[in-house]
Amino acid sequence: MKIGTWNIQGLRTKQREVISKIEKMNLDIIILTETKKKGTWEEILNEYLHIWSGVPKDFRARSGVSFLIKRKWTKFIKQIENINERILRIDMNVFRHKITILGVYAVNDNALVDEKNKFFQDLSETIASIPYQNEIILIGDFNSRVGNREREVVGQYGEESINDNGERLINLCKEHALCVRNTLFRHKNIHKYTRIDPVRNIQSVIDLVVVKNERRVKLNDVRVYRQPECGTDHHMVVSKHVFPFRNKRRCTEKDTDFLIEENDVNFKTDLLKQYSVEMLYQNRIKNKLENSEDKSPEEMYNHLKEAVFEAAKEVLGVEHEKSKFVEKFSENLESMIKEKKKIYLAWISNRNDDTRKEYGEKRKEVKELVKIEKNEHWERLCRDIDSTLGYNRSTEAWKTIKNMRKNCNRSKIQIITPTKWIDYYETILQENRVEYQQDLECTHWQEWEPEISRLDVKRALARAKNNKAPEPGNLRMELLKYRGSSIIEYLQNLFNRIEVSGVIPQEWNMSYISSIHKKGDKTSCENYRGISVIPSIARLFPSILKEKIQKGITFSEEQSGFRSGRSCLDNIHCLRQIIEKYGMHNIDTYMTFIDLEKAYDSVPRCKIWPAIKRLKVQEKWINLVTKMYQNTEACIKMGRKITRSIRTNEGLKQGCSLSPLLFNIYMEQALETWYKKCSQMGVPINDKCLHALVFADDQVIMAADREDMEYMLRKLKEEYEKWGLKINLKKTEYLCIGGDASNINIADDEIANVSKFKYLGTVITDDGKIDKDITTRLAMGRNVIKALHGLIWNSVLRQDTKRHIFHSIVKIIILYGAEMWPLTKRRRDRIRSVELDFMRRSLQITRLDKIRNEVVWERAGIQTTITRRLENKALQWYGHVQRMRNERWPKQIVNWIPERSRRRGRPGLTWKTYT
Structure with a gap:
């Protein structure tokens, strides 16, 4: 393995040139120092994986260290740790040798003593944290001249000079039993000195390779290569490492855990927007689809896939994988x-x-x-x-x-092994509770009359979204939506055949799970969110079933999730109005925000069907849903590969159109008894009591006093446990406005009191005001503006287009939930300042230009300011609330006045007065 280091003195304008030099040197790993890249992440650059660590994005670009690792070695990476902008650590397991490589860019020798102390202390602590059995390789620009006198640390072929950084490095090596290997090999001076001062013409050896004294990996050579050039005064240093063969079992993972994904082909579906191409594609499919009267659903599905793939290949052609945004030189x-x-x-x-x-x-x-x-x-x-x-x-x-x-928001390194992923998802998706381990059976199956019409299929296709992952089966939705009558008729026959026979194609039971990192340790499976994808056609059939089942089903007014004509704003509006009116009348508000532990994945399947039967749904549709949940399997997707399949028999299907409806039905039945037990509690509104606001599994419990809250939580926990759901008490939080703010106890468990909580994207605080929410939304807007700065500042882009970007991206982020903001002059000015910041950047105006805000508005051509749009949104929402049915909670709460006298003093600005 050839491992090198190179101080490139800034990577931003040299990236393509540097990569080409490294490729010619055929290095396996190289540590680049003084990259001046900000932040920490990774990206693919030709045949190398680039991992970097730099200063935070709001700091001036300086320092920076990064690894370039050849793709064939990335599978050996076990862990990446960004210590700081000067130290980057990577752990690898190469041929059963555990190796830790530290990329180092030390402070200059003339730096302040405190800076030196901090750097070498961080480096020492990082080395001390490495397991004893690991091989250690420290490589990079140490800015240290170590001389040739300390023979237990350096070799006899080093330079004569030594500096303060060199003495510190020697002491560090003695402390951790390390040695500097540049000085061990005899080379010409041109292959020994790593830097030449261009002004004073002084040569020095400061780019070093440091390893353990006692090591198993052999180091054959360390030398300088002068040929690579990128405008820096440092030369490239390359070390050659040899890994001895170790005759042990190669791997503990089974070969069957990992498979190569097949049929991963993308077609040029954008061409279907052209009328001539669309008609040609429809005619090809019509000619390829055969009569399906004697075929089973499985055969019909496979024949449809073959016909669509052949037609798409002939008419559209295959689209090759698109690379990341790059700049090419002429x-x-x-x-x-x-x-x-x-x-x-x-x-x-x-x-x-x-x-x-x-x-x-x-x-x-x-x-x-x-x-x-x-x-x-x-x-x-x-x-x-x-x-x-x-x-x-x-x-x-x-x-x-x-x-x-795009900044590669998905990691290119598979730190967690396939076996670990399989074990983790088997724990989550396989029912381990004995009382719920029951096989799903269909009762009284008979050949029903088919009821799915062509109009049902057309509506399902119209509801389906484009540009979504098609796996498994790789049949993209676009290939079905540009359909023609032949595909619609074929799909109708297929769905009716399934409806009559109750036979589901085998591939419909399969799903692919992709793991997205949330936060925390990347080596822990618990810190990832699993996203499941089912076949495209398997989304159409449940969509039709959903329309059939939900006819005649009614839900309680508290539930706003997954319901037509309702959104997060309904619950946010109700919560804001209760807090505002209780505050005006000096009444304490008690709220608890419930977090259900893996609610979607922990629903016992055997209890779903009784819940549906209670609602008197037709037995045929219940049996079809049961068939869809029999023999379900999943594969874990890792990059372009998938693992072996695992059986899943717990929770609802992700990506299935029917799952939200089933979840709402289940939650409705789980809360039905709780509503009755707490009927006289909650927040009294007119002649009713509002106990909770529910959006899918996001739930906030409200009470008039602390005792009621404790009782309601205790009963809620009991009811959820009966239905196989569990409250996550660590993430459940209690917020009180004006009353007793101490923690709440439920039996032996305690729920922490907080001063603020983010509910459905909006911030609720214990003072009942909206200023914190406004501050949060404005900060998010400014972050987006900062991220788009290079695009906004470009003078080539027309001002109209920049305004369109602002209204399509920035404004939407800032004004989320703003319908409930009563604006004062101070709040208006704060919101307008963000729009003004964007317009100044778009016009390339800085504060130093000393141009007044009025002139900026005029030059930007703004007709309607963001605050005027906010007022329009508030008025639109007010009209929407007034048009609601009288039994809807948002309308009842707007027109409700608490039965208590208002507190003394000048009344504050209320939302209703503002609108």
Whole structure:
């Protein structure tokens, strides 16, 4: 394994050049120092995985260290730890040798003593945290001259000089039994010195390779290579490591745990938007679909897939995987870079002042040309966005913007093994509770009359969304939506055949689970959220069943989740109004925000069917739903590979159109008895009591006093346990406005009191005010503006397009839940300042230009300010509430006045007065 290090003195404008040099050197791993990249993450650059650690994004770019690892070695990575902007740690298990590599960029020798102390203390603590049995490789720019006298740490072929950083490094090596290996091998001076001061012409060895004294991995050589050049005064240092063969069992994982994913083909579905292509595609499918009268549902489904794939391949063609947004250099620039390299090699050979001057001039020319080409590249992208945004091709514009801002939000490294993932998901998705381990059976199955019409199929296709993952089966929804009458008729026959026979195609029982990291330790499966994807056609059939089942089903007014004509705003509005009116009348408000532990995945399937039967749903539809939940399986997707399948018999199907309805039915039955037990509690509104506001599994319990709250929580916990659900008491939080703010006890458990809680995206505070919520939304808006700064600042993009970006992205984020904000002058000014910040950036105006806000508004051409739009939203919501039925809680609460005298003093601004 060839491991190198190179101080490149900034990666931003040299990335393509640096990568090409490293590829020519054929290095397996290289540590780049002084990259000046911000933040921490990873990306794919050609054949290398780039992992970096830098300063926070709101700091000035400096320091920075990163790893470039060849893709064939990434499977050996076990852990990545970003210590700080100067130390990056990677743990690997290579041929059963455990190795820890630390990429290091030390502070300068003339830095402050406190900075040196902190750096070497951090480095020492990091080394101390490495397990004893691990091989240790420290490599990077240490800014340390270690001399050649301390023979227990350095070799005899080092330089004579030593500096303060060098003495500190020697002491560190003695403390942890390490040695500097650059000085062990005899080389010419040109292959020994890692840096040459361009001004004083002083040579030094400061880019070092440090390893353990007692090691099993053999180090064959460490030397300098002068040929790679990128405008830095450091040379590349390369070390060669040899791993001895260890005759042990190669792996503890079973071969059957990991499979290669097949049939992963994407077609050019965008072409279907062209009328001629769409008609050709429909005719090809019509010719390929055969008569299906004598076929089973399984055969019909497989025949449909084959016909669609063949037609798509013939008409549309295969779309190759798109790479990340990159900037390509022109042939002219590439030739200039080669000329620069030739001059550089001539200069390091003869050290002539004229050659050095020529090299400096050529560097400047290349740098200027790079800037010009980068600007031209941005201009082309902005023109593409400008020509598509706001028109029929707006989806393409947003894809371009997302690709430009994309920062690889999914990790490219599989730190967790397939076996661990399988064990984890088996624990979650397999029913371990004995009382719920019952096989799903269909009662009184008979051949019913088919009821699914062509109109049902058309509506299901119209509701289906484009650009969604198609797996398993890889049949994209777009290939079905641009359908023609032949596919609709075929799907109708397929669904009716399933309805009559009760036979579900086998692939419909399969799902692929992708794991998305939430926060915390990346090596822990609990810190990931599993996203399940089922086949495209398997989403259409449940969508039709949902329409059939939900006819005649009514839910309580407290539930707003997964219901037509209702949204998060209903619950936010009710909560804000109760807090506001109770505050005006000096009444204490007691609220507990309930968190159910894996509610969607922990629903016992055997208890769903009794809940549906209580609602008197037709038996045929119940039996079909039961069939869909029999023999379900899942595979865990890891990159482009999948594991073996596991059996799933707990929880609802993710991605299935029917699951939200089933969850609402289940929650309704679970809360039915609780509502009766607590009928006289809660918040009295007119002649009724509001006990809770529910949005799917997000639930807030409200009470008039603390004793009622404790009773309601105790009974709620008991009812949920009867139905197989569990309250997560660690995440459940209690918030009190004006009353006793101490923690609440339920039996032996305690629920913590908090001063604020984020409910459905809006911040609720213990003072009952909205200022904290406004502050949070404005901060989120400013973060988006900062992320889009490069796009907004570009002068090529028209001002109309920039305004469209603001209203389509920034404004939506800021104004979420703003319908319930009564605005004062101070609040208006705060909100308008964010819009003004965006417009100043779009016009390339800074504070130093000293241009008044009125002039900025005029130049930006703003007709309607964000506060005016906010007022319009508030009025629209007020009208929407007034048009609701009288039994709806939002309307009842708006017109309700608590039966208590208002507190003394000037009344505050209420939402109803404001609107």
